[in-house]
Amino acid sequence: MGSATSEAKINNPSASGISASDARAIAKEAYIYGFPMVVNYRTMYKQAIDKKSPDYRGDFNTVNSSKSVATPEDKFVVTPNSDTPYSYVWMDLRAEPVVITMPKMEPNRYYTAQLVDLYTYNFAYLGTRAFGNDGGIFVIAGPDWNGPTPAGVKVVIRTETQFAYGLFRTQLFNPADLANVNKIQAGYQAEPLGSFLHKPSPPRAVGVDWPTPSDDMSTSSSMFPLVNFLFQFCPPNTSEKDLLARFAKLNIGPGQTFEFSKFSPEIQQAINDGIKDSDADLAVVMKKINTDEISSGDLFGTRDFLKDNYLYRYVGAKLGLYGNSKQDALYFGYFVDAGHQPLNASKSSYELHFGKDQLPPNNAFWSLTMYDGKSQLLVANPLNRYLLNSTNLSSYEYGSDGSLTLYVSHNKPAAVKESNWLPAPDGPFYCVFRVYLPGEAVLNGSWKKPQLQPV
The missing domain is CATH 2.60.120.1600 (Jelly Rolls)
Structure with a gap:
């Protein structure tokens, strides 16, 4: 009987002494933290997992391209640009790295591959600004890989999450230029490292039972089980130790199980109120954007650049998911x-x-x-x-x-x-x-x- 009581205290935060005010504050913080991960997952699910989705682009570790610029029919992401036809690759880096080939480009055409992790940090770039227009071969490695740099590879780029997104943009000069852009897009290649080295690949990573995104997934407490699910692919960052300890008080975080129905009515209300409280934080940032006090350059970038400013990362994901770093x-x-x-x-x-x-x-x-x-x-x-x-x-x-x-x-x-x-x-x-x-x-x-x- 004693063990059952202990278990109840672990699994029912309303019995473990968390106050409604603490639950409300933590829910707001966890919502702001988790929102980018959830909307990013929604895109990954549509583009690389759900083959019936109109936005499906192809399997993991293969580059697929839109043959024209975005139109009103494109709904895969909010606020898309319509200047640069997109190409896409979702990378599963659990078993081995992925090798990306960037083709050589004429000097006056801008092209880029923005590399985004599961948190939505822009962890690196390929292309014009980062490496010039001469192209090259790049290895994208997950957190667990420690091999040598293969011959012929420009650089090995590491990410802290086991899945990552490569979003390519190729400048279109005018409608008549589209055939040239499509030819360039055909030169974007991705393949597992073993395939590139002509060696046997390690065993494939285990299959994943991917949760189907729900309509209210990004606006309610139903997001928290998904955030918990995603943490298995995001090894905890040491800078977030205290933050994740706070989230754990609401059963949010790595290894946690969040079940909204198991909280007391008072704590359920506090969680819902905390999520709504994020609107006021958003309004403060929007006022600064509208008065040019901050720019998009403050909202997107690497983890080191954003310095744990989860509110800015949240606003960036809300206004324009996959915005570029300012450079x-x-x-x-x-x-x-x-x-x-x-x-x-x-x-x-x-x-x-x-x-x-x-x-x-x-x-x-x-x-x-x-x-x-x-x-x-x-x-x-x-x-x-x-x-x-x-x-x-x-x-x-x-x-x-x-x-x-x-x-x-x-x-x-x-x-x-x-x-x-x-x-x-x-x-x-x-x-x-x-x-x-x-x-x-x-x-x-x-x-x-x-x-x-x-x-």
Whole structure:
């Protein structure tokens, strides 16, 4: 009988003395921490596990490519870019490393492979900025591998999780350039290390009983069992020892079993309230984004760069999962107008004005992309125009002083303005201004984005 009582105390936190206020605080913290892992898993499930999903891209350790840029039909991730056709590889690194081949590229075309772990940290990059356009062969190794660097390999890159994502972006100059991009994409290759070395591979890692994502998985306590599940592929980081000890008080973390129904009604309410409390933290960061106090460059990067700022990692995953680290791209969000009013094209039209020589300095290109405020996806329109970008600078109309004004509205503007028009939905929207390989003035903040002026 004594052992049963002890077991009850371990498995029922309401009996182990946790207060409702502690449960609420821990639930908020664990929700902010776990949200990126959960939405990342949802993408992995759709792209590499569920063969019936419209977003299925192929099995683990194989590169698959979208043959065109993203359109409103693409729903695999919120706030996708439509400048660079994507290629994808989900890597299972449990049995052995994966070898990625990057093809050689002409010097003026930007291409990149962003490497993302299960926490959504950008742990490394391949491509233009990181290694130049000469291509090469790279070994991506999980936390348990300690072999030598094989001959012909540029570098071995390690990740702290046993699964990782490679997200490739290849610059498209114009619609006629698509065949060239598709040819480049065919040169992205991934294979297990044994295959690359022409040696027998180690035994395959055991199969995984992958949980099916639920609709409320990222918005309720149903996320916590999934976070616990994912920890088996994420060896605990020593920097998080105290944090995980706190989470364990709510049965969240490595080796834990979270069963919401086993908590007392009071603790259940506290957990739900804690998750809702994350909205206030999100609002604080959004205010700083809207006043340009922080940028996307603060939200995405390596674990070392983010320095355990789980709130920023959460906001990054919520606004634009798989955003680039700032050295590869900076994203300037337009969520409010110059008067700090929410953007709504059913109530107003807008103008974005760049004085002569005031476009952002960059070593690749820039773009302004439109998103529906409700779905966070690209906006269907009669022109099939989802963005305006610098590869089309010669097609725009300019002011007599050399300035450039871009027009954002639901209704079609006068014919003279149509080349500079970005169509908006008939309601709430937001825009993202991306600068790829940003110049120093963009990186150090001395270049300021112009405000979106209501007309």
